[in-house]
Amino acid sequence: MTHINRLVVEPMSKRVMNLSGFLVQSAKRFPDEVALVWGEQSWTWAQMLRRVNAMAAALQKEFGVVMGDRILVQSQNCNQMFESMFACFKLGAVWVPTNFRQTPDEVAYLARASGAKGMICGRLFPEHVDACRVASPDLKFVVAIGKAGFGDDYDAIVDRFDGEMVAMAPVEHCDPCWFFFTSGTTGRPKAAVLTHGQMGFVVTNHLCDLMPGTTHKDASLVVAPLSHGAGIHQLTQVARGAKTILLPTEKFDIAEAWRLIEKWQVSNMFTVPTILKMLTEHPDAQTRDHSSLRHVIYAGAPMYRTDQVRALQTLGPVIVQYFGLGEVTGNITVLPPAEHHLEDGPETRVGTCGYARTGMQISIQDDEGREVPPGTTGEICVIGPAVFAGYYNNPEANAKAFRHGWFRTGDLGHMDDAGFLFITGRASDMYISGGSNVYPLEIEEKILAHPDISEAAVLGIPDPMWGEVGLAVCVARPGTAPDPEAIMAWLSGKMAHYKLPKRLVFWPEMPKSAYGKIAKKLVREELIRRNELDSTV
Structure with missing residues (x-):
């Protein structure tokens, strides 16, 4: 066995930026510019920061939230949900968003599994609150978004604590900031622990690989729930002071999406292949002005070649693909606009999801963890700063997910000689x-x-x-x-x-x-x- 001499230098400090600092920075630089639009309402960066500060103060002073506490969020996309992310981050608490379409029993399981101390819940989900209160003895308080028969009203709390400030929690690289629940397609959902240090890298990587050149002059349209990939994408927009546009209703209205793209001169958006297909097949794609679009990012599932070609014909060379699980916060591969081709040919690499993201490394491995040659199918494994800290309170899942330091995605694929990845499918x-x-x-x-x-x-x-x-x-x-x-x-x-x-x-x-x-x-x-x-x- 070869002995490795590893020089270990203990860092003087493991402190990293608290992610709520992104909002503080944008509010300082662009206080009067629009930060968020939802329906007929809009908020400037200064207004958004003031509301986040008020909610953070309330969570700490009125509800006793301290660093490491988990706050469950059951809500459709809205300004309060977006604000709650930064309020939790500021306190060093953990934001635990749910998929709002889940049943009361499913959300109750998430409350219990996460050990949530509090819950912020939309007014349309009283049954979810009841189920969580029964299932989770750790749940001490509920805040209601909108007038509801349960909990204190979110906006009333913000008004009550308006102008109050609490200190931003000092955080280290491995301090949790977000429990990103997996979809649970092969069993109960697992809480992937995302940390302040990891997410600082992810934001930087998104700006580098997915939407280079993003500034405060850009606008981003949200067409997916903020609880998962769209939330990470919007955190990235805050880091550059780009405005976020929410669809006015939960139902995905394609015509409204195209209207908002035209009105706000939207430059980037995060979506999934199914929604991108719907957008490009809609008649408004031919009549609305979408010349502002520079980065239409799709992920979450493979996009078939026929749909890819249609998107290119409709939108031009602006589509960007990435591949990555919640556990790696999307950071495995990127296929930028320059690698999307209308015509099939040697450079097209039909079926590829791109090459390794900046700072990440991919290995195709056999069942024993040995790397296989190019062109050979195996399990896609990855290492790098975007890999999560592990599953919360689940040592068995962690043991299965990691091998020799590599995170095992459970996806099958192969790489070509140039390092482009081709996904064959889930192992299952x-x-x-x-x-x-x-x-x-x-x-x-x-x-x-x-x-x-x-x-x-x-x-x-x-x-x-x-x-x-x-x-x-x-x-x-x-x-x-x-x-x-x-x-x-x-x-x-x-x-x-x-x-x-x-x-x-x-x-x-x-x-x-x-x-x-x-x-x-x-x-x-x-x-x-x-x-x-x-x-x-």
């Missing part, structure tokens, strides 16, 4: 047919090349002869009525025979997660409900 999505590994993503790409198919999901289902075979669930484009047998005949010859789905069914719509992704777990559940999971059906 792969199925084995007749002894051969089958990766659904490449089959879905082929199916979506058919002009009559809008969405597709391929799953492995039990088969008495082959062990597993593919079942393709598809959604037809409006105005078409494709015949499954004709589609299967069209697919023949476009891939190896063992990869061809055994069956193809059409549904009017595809089950999706709260963040707009096609969720294989939900598709499988719907197949069971319809009694269509058996390959002989």
Whole structure:
């Protein structure tokens, strides 16, 4: 065994900037400029900072929140939710946002699992408050966003503490700032612990790799819940004093999104492939002025080549892709506008999600943790400053998630000689047919090349002869009525025979997660409900 002589230098200080400092800096530099827009309301940077200071003072003085306390936030996008992030950060407390579409029981589990001391909750969710109070004995107080029958009113508290100040908590690199709950598609959600030091790097990296040149003159439209990737994206906007535009309602209104892009001259936005597809297919994409757009960032799921080309044709060379899990806060790869090509060719690298983000390193590894050669499929693993601190209070999950210091994403893929990454799919999505590994993503790409198919999901289902075979669930484009047998005949010859789905069914719509992704777990559940999971059906 080789002995490594490692020179260890103990740092004099592990202090880092408290993330609420981003808001303080922008308020000092641009006090009278617009920071946030929601519906007909807007707030300047100075106004937003004053409200955050008031809420931080209230949390500390009235509710006894101290450094390390967890504050659960159940809310649709609104100014109060955005402010609560910075109020928690300022105190050194941990912001614990939920997916607001979750059920009361699901949110109650998050309250208990996080050990939340307090809860900030939108007025539309009284059942969630009741469930959390029953499930979590640590929950000491509730603040209501809007007039509600539970808790103290958020805005009334802000008015009461207006003008009051409390000190910004001194934080170190590893001090938690955010519990980023995983989606829980393979079990109970886990709280990925994001820290002040880690997130300081993430913000810098986002500005470097995803939207270089962002300044206070820019505007960002929010089309996804702030509880996850959109919240990280908006924290990045605050760091540069760029204004944030919230959609006026929870429902995603495509026409309203295009109106706001035109009105506010939006320059960047974070979205997922499904929403980007909807935006580019809408008639307003041809009539509204979107010449201000410079960085339309999509992540969270693969974007099929046909949809990529349509986005390029509609928006021009402005789309940016990144790949990364919540545990790595999106920081694994980037595919910038210059690497998106309309025509297929040697430089196009169809199917790639880009190359390693600045400061991050990717390794494709086999089951034993050995790095495999370029072109070989294995598990995508990553190291770097964006990797989270681990799962909260979950040593078993931590032991599975890390190997030899590498974070194991659970995604499968390969890299080419130039370091571009190609995702094959989730390890859990792969199925084995007749002894051969089958990766659904490449089959879905082929199916979506058919002009009559809008969405597709391929799953492995039990088969008495082959062990597993593919079942393709598809959604037809409006105005078409494709015949499954004709589609299967069209697919023949476009891939190896063992990869061809055994069956193809059409549904009017595809089950999706709260963040707009096609969720294989939900598709499988719907197949069971319809009694269509058996390959002989």
